[in-house]
Amino acid sequence: MNELSLLTGMLRELVSAPGLVVLVPFAAAAGLGFVTDARLGAWINGAAATLAFLLACALPWEPIAGLLLLADPLAAFMAILTSFLGMTTAWFSQGYMQVEVQAGRFDAPRLRLYHALFQAGLGCMLLALLSNNVAVTWGALEAATLVSVLAVALPRTEDAARAASRQFVLCGVGLAMACFGTTVLYLAAVPALGAGVPAMSWSRLPAAAAAFNPAMLNLAFVFLLLGYGTKAGLVPLHGWLPDSQAAGPLPVSAVLSGSILNVALVVILRLRGLLDANPGAIAPGLPIMALGLASLLLAAFSLGAQRDVKRFFAGSTIAQSGVAAFAFGLGGAGATFAGLLHLALHTLTRAAILQCVGAAVQLNGGQRCAGIGGLLLRHRALGLTLAAGMVAVAGLPPFGLFTTLFLILSGTVDRAPWLAVPLALGLAVAGWAMAERLLALCLGPPTPDRGPGTGLPALVPAWVQLALVLVLGLAMPGPVAAWLAAIAGAAP
């Protein structure tokens, strides 16, 4: 292949559906930097996110594994999820940011920066998911992290600055480890695939994984697991998540940190496949399960002590991310299916909850748990939505998370019964803390409003998301279930 045909091949990839999915948010980010009108900016933000989502919906019908981009079913699934989240959050943030501006926490230039950062972060995450190069995935995740650090620091308060710096240090160390792991992974692949691009491409790695250098693969696994585990909110470097979620603007923490978590978990899932295929490498399941379980238990037992409502839900995110990692570690088509579904449903539920929490915090003018109560009595729609979301996240029927948790738990009993007890304990403790907080926030003695509300339209995205969670849990359409099962079967 000569240079010219290489170049045209790359260009053709860029104008295909996966390429456009990545390019649209970046183009929107660049454009939004010049839009001074706040309302127009918000509309462009929503429109671009919607366009990206619609393009992503075409991905399952256009699988490619080219030089730059990879749209296998797993990547397509995650890209659809991420862009859907980006779309709903972008529409939600219209009303939310308006209130923030009215409250004086944001001014016009910062709002413009916020819109550009939102799209840039979305683009980076889609690139990380759809890239066919291990190094590019890392680079895109690094860029997404930097964007999210910037976005967290946007409110320019002391807490925001501190949270941003803490997030930067922890994520920086995690990214550094992931970068080293990427280098070592390449090194492990060189004996099998030769030096050059193939040894770095996600699509070529699994087939050749059996011939990798096992010792190097093990080393790469340790670094990648710890590095991407940091970004997935897993112990031991999970500390950045509550800080950034508590201090940053809410839509950012909903889409950015939530989706970065997913991207990192997908990388861990792909990594698991590589190690499984290599006879000389260590069994990857147990370390991943251990990290996931430790995250779940640690987060579950500290949930009850959280006084800040945003931090409370960040703790719950760590717990659920741990559950998904645990399912990926468990392995087998059933557990992977459950893990992927759990990831998707929790992402949707979490976004719905955070949107409600954001509205509640704006109403109360503070994010201390003690200052928010009786939502159901004073703001019936908001209270009901939040209650539904919390019921879902607690793993109670009729929502889909009940199904996935049940699948994961039964899979554990099947394959690693001795781990079922701590898993069930962690889930029960997390669920209990969630129920307790639900009673306090939604019932409890009502607290007076101190700020303006966002109104009903801002709740529409949350309703859409919760409805999806309900439908996917109760009656998943056959084709969707088959598609997801195929993804889980193809993944290890």
Add this chain to the structure above:
Amino acid sequence: MGGHHGAFSLDVAHLLGGAVLVLSFGLLYQRRLGGLINAYAAQSCVLAAAAAWQGWVQSAPALVVTGLIVLGGAGVAIPVALHRIAGRLQFDRAVVTQPGIFPVMAAGVALVLLAVLLAAPAAAQALPREDLALALAVVLLGQLMMIVRPAAPAQLVGFLSLLSGLILGIVGVPGMRLAVELAVAVLVLAGAAVAGVYLLRIRARFEEVDAGRLERLGGAAQ
């Protein structure tokens, strides 16, 4: 691979990588922030030389470019910026606290040995074992430094030297594509760290006269 593969040129590559590692120990040994920054600058310059030398050994001009970028970014720009920050905030003469030097050094040596043992199996398939061991050792020492030195400026320098280890690893791997891009991405991380510290520190100084903060402090004391 290909290119000039004399035993001597490989030996020099290891010597340069080793010098980066020794300078990591120098960073662990330094107590004053000014000295710390200078040691980091020296490390970056050796790192740039190592990258350029690897470019010559592997006949990869891209690595020479990487070396130049590292020299300009990590060897000159970042140390100068750090010196200016330290000078403005008047802690360039500050003594950086840490537990006794000797235990830290012993832990460092243990980490280097760990790195050597971990990288040893690479030799079975003619992979660059020594380069990997040295890079891994620099990465681990950077992490050690971040752990034993809680003070933010020293922690920052530890993070920067950790990133140097990453670049050392990237340039040491034969035929690694995107080496320049990855090295630039790592340097961006380094630059972001420095810029972040600059912005946050400046703000922290302003906030010390913030009445709200004083009020809260007073509240805590009561």
Add this chain to the structure above:
Amino acid sequence: MTTLLSLALLAVHLALLLTLAPVLAGIVRWTKSRLMGRVGAPVFQPWRDLQRLARKQPVLAENASWLFRGAPTIAFAATLAAAALVPGFALGMATAPLADLLAIAGLLALARCTLALAGLDTGTAVGGLGASREMSFAAFAEPAMLLVIFTLALLAGSTNLDAIAGALREGTAGPLFPLGLALLAMLAVAIAGNGRAPIDNRAALAETGMVHAALALAYSGRHLALIEATAALKLLLWLTLIAAIFLPFGTATPESGLLVWLLALPVWGLKLGGLAMALALFEAGVAGMRVFRVPELLGLAVLLGVLAAVLLAVWQGLA
């Protein structure tokens, strides 16, 4: 014939060492003075000092034992014996089979211990202080030196200095990096062993910074001359040792051609001169170190030695 040649070599080597040692000390002192902006004493000043001291009657403390009187001689003899083992401009001297690095380290340790005992002998506070400091430094310097020796032995397959120098000269030795680490460790040991800055100040006047000066404080006359000569000889020995191991090119062997033999002596002189200049430059540049931090520096040398030895062992064992 070879025996004769090797004996002649040894004789020339020793004669050169004995004459050159004070001159080298003078060169270092003069260069340092110039670097610090002073005029500096002439290069031959140490020779004149030695002559002057040798003519003087020594003054002894009342309670000084035979050890105190004999120590300078023992130390000088031990150092001279060690110097006879270190190859200078040529390999294959008569003492080459005996030139074990462990033996050289042992002889230097003997000299050091004798002087420390002598410092304790008269019971003065300053002598005791010097002795205790000297020994506490030695406690770190000796292991570091042993580790360096171990590293070199791994590289060359022998602890014989002649064999090591030969192997390094041929370039058959292994990776450069452990050798570099060993060099760093050895430099630290050399600086501590010779009492150079930043560890010690030979011209110290205050007790807080004294180590070697404290040991020599109770000596006078020809005893002091011997001690000064020992110090000068030891410096030359260390520089020769470093040159032999780490700058192995240009030395002659009995098999070498005439040109190499002709060049060997000037090359050796150049190496020594370069090292002396580097030492002066280093001493002029660094600030003195607090006594309590010296063990840290030497501990670092030990760690570097450990690192060099183990790296080499692992890389050689697994290669």
